[in-house]
Amino acid sequence: MTKQPHESRVHERYLRHSKKFPNIWCAGCGIGIVLGAIIRAVDALQLDKDDVAMLSGIGCTGRMPVYVDFSTMHTTHGRALAFATGLKMVRPDMRVIVVMGDGDALAIGGNHFIHAARRNIGLTAIVVNNSTYGMTGGQVSPTTPPGVQSPTAPYGHIEQSFPIAELSVAAGAAFVARTTVYHVQELETYIAQAINKDGFSVVEAMSYCHTTLGRINRWGTAPDMMRRLKENSITLRQADQMNAEEKVGKIVRGVYVDRDLPEYTKLYNELMARAQASAKAEGPGPVRRTPPATEAA
Secondary structure, three states: OOOOHHHHOHHHHHEOOOOOOOOOOOOOOOHHHHHHHHHHHHHHOOOOHHHEEEEEOOOOHHHHHHHEOOEEEEOOOOOHHHHHHHHHHHOOOOEEEEEEEHHHHHOOOHHHHHHHHHHOOOEEEEEEEOOEEOOOOOEEOOOOOOOOOEOOEOOOOOOOOOOHHHHHHHHOOOEEEEEEOOOHHHHHHHHHHHHHOOOOEEEEEEOOOOOOHHHHOOOOOHHHHHHHHHHOEEEHHHHHOOOOOOOOOOEEEEEEEEOOOOOHHHHHHHHHHHHHHHHHHHOOOOOOOOOOOOOOO
């Protein structure tokens, strides 16, 4: 069948453009930028949409699978990686992308995040970090910086924020990168690298929420907050030339780690093959029965 000219357009190839739009996000939100970067990365890798799955949890970022024409799952709060692990175990051939917000990934989903990295299972975790729970009113999240005001910290937040990229490296991820929604081409490149990596990959996409946290802290409009991302970000190479005080409040962009590690589903399938071969070589063994419970005297 001859393809029509419009079929070559990325958004019509990978989005449910005629069914689900306009989207739910506030005008000016950075999540749509991340969505665009994902579908362009998938297109650059020339992946068939039937070979890609996208899963999410709850929150603003959790709505993303609604708009893509992949296999999708909108799961429960903090459990997207658990669902994705199950999918990857039974379909290791699929490219499984997990999109999460910072609260979804690092609060209720924190244990799943750490152990998915430790196992090095072949998932691509894209964490949209806007430093707040935007959908429920701007409460503090695990990545809210100290000093920021919110409905749950009206006098200023006093906790340190989780450094997602650094945490991912320490937990054992094979690929980790951080950038911002301002640096769109960089974001697309990192996502493509993450999808193509054989192992657990993390891309932290720094974003903002101008309708809640931005409004409460008087940081201005969406363009104003986008400008803050540009002005407050530095590269890893620049960070290496700065002292600790100079780096306070800066977003350090770049690839934090890119290493080759054994991928979990491959190790599991190799183990199963060895176990089955061993059982076949040994032949059928005696049937083991559970002894009956001893009756009470």
